[in-house]
Amino acid sequence: MSKRTIAIICGFFVALFYAYNFTAAKEVTPKYIGPFGLTWYRVVITCAIFWVISIFAGPKEKVPFKELPSIALAAFCGVGFNMVTFMWGLSLTSPISASVLMVSTPIIVLVLSAIFLKEKLFATRIVGILIGFSGAALLIFLSTNAGAEATNPTLGNLLIFVNAISYAFYILLAKKLTAKYHVFTLMKWLYFFGVIFITPFGIVQGLEFEISTASASTLLNIGYIVLFATFGTYMLNIIAIRTLKPSVVAVFVYLQPLLATLIAVGLGKDMITWQKSVAGVLIFTGVFLTGLKKKKVT
Numbered sequence: 340m341s342k343r344t345i346a347i348i349c350g351f352f353v354a355l356f357y358a359y360n361f362t363a364a365k366e367v368t369p370k371y372i373g374p375f376g377l378t379w380y381r382v383v384i385t386c387a388i389f390w391v392i393s394i395f396a397g398p399k400e401k402v403p404f405k406e407l408p409s410i411a412l413a414a415f416c417g418v419g420f421n422m423v424t425f426m427w428g429l430s431l432t433s434p435i436s437a438s439v440l441m442v443s444t445p446i447i448v449l450v451l452s453a454i455f456l457k458e459k460l461f462a463t464r465i466v467g468i469l470i471g472f473s474g475a476a477l478l479i480f481l482s483t484n485a486g487a488e489a490t491n492p493t494l495g496n497l498l499i500f501v502n503a504i505s506y507a508f509y510i511l512l513a514k515k516l517t518a519k520y521h522v523f524t525l526m527k528w529l530y531f532f533g534v535i536f537i538t539p540f541g542i543v544q545g546l547e548f549e550i551s552t553a554s555a556s557t558l559l560n561i562g563y564i565v566l567f568a569t570f571g572t573y574m575l576n577i578i579a580i581r582t583l584k585p586s587v588v589a590v591f592v593y594l595q596p597l598l599a600t601l602i603a604v605g606l607g608k609d610m611i612t613w614q615k616s617v618a619g620v621l622i623f624t625g626v627f628l629t630g631l632k633k634k635k636v637t
């Protein structure tokens with residue numbers, strides 16, 4: 340089996356693991372454990388895994404003290420605030436709505452790049468941004484709780500969108516860090532600061548969770564979220580990124596809403612509504628237009 344084939348398989352499983360994460364998390368929060376408590380377990384356990392692995396694998400790098408604030412800021416955007424808003428939002432909205440909104444991340448990255456990195460925007464991309472954000476706005480303000488345990492879809496979708504903005508900031512902040520440090524070095528420090536940020540919010544809900552009385556299904560879903568949807572997806576994604584072009588890896592990102600929809604509907608955890616369908620078309624159209632390159636005038 341070639342490296343490219345292995346990378347494609349890894350990329351598909353990354354999309355699949357992320358896709359089921361929306362349903363798995365919805366199964367346990369907020370009914371059995373609070374969203375902050377689930378996030379706390381997710382980050383603490385993953386942090387421990389990365390620190391243990393770093394002892395046996397990867398170079399023994401030392402991070403200068405002056406670099407720690409930059410890593411801490413990236414951890415706040417990519418681990419702390421990002422995961423808290425995701426779990427909180429998902430506990431209030433539906434799996435399909437959350438997965439569709441997450442596709443808006445490339446559009447947000449483009450907007451932030453234009454603001455902070457002075458990347459030029461041309462007409463097609465501006466139209467794509469407007470179309471994509473109109474889809475997000477439609478999903479946030481017109482969603483209903485039909486077909487899923489969505490107690491407050493408006494607030495939930497808004498939190499998921501804020502989560503996408505936070506993750507977009509993380510992508511920009513982490514870009515330079517990934518060029519400086521080995522993956523295990525960077526991830527162990529990102530999750531170290533992530534634990535610091537999340538513990539004040541999640542430790543109470545986390546300790547309130549009665550592991551001894553929890554059902555096997557609940558524990559399996561939590562285990563899946565930690566081992567597959569957090570640690571596993573990152574490791575598989577590294578294999579895919581090293582071999583495949585970014586444009587190919589991006590295709591698997593766009594598979595997530597489709598897979599998440601099939602899983603949620605197939606398990607009877609959600610249903611497709613006209614708001615989700617129209618919003619999905621608008622967001623995907625926006626992503627497509629913002630991804631187009633400007634043609635050179637000859």
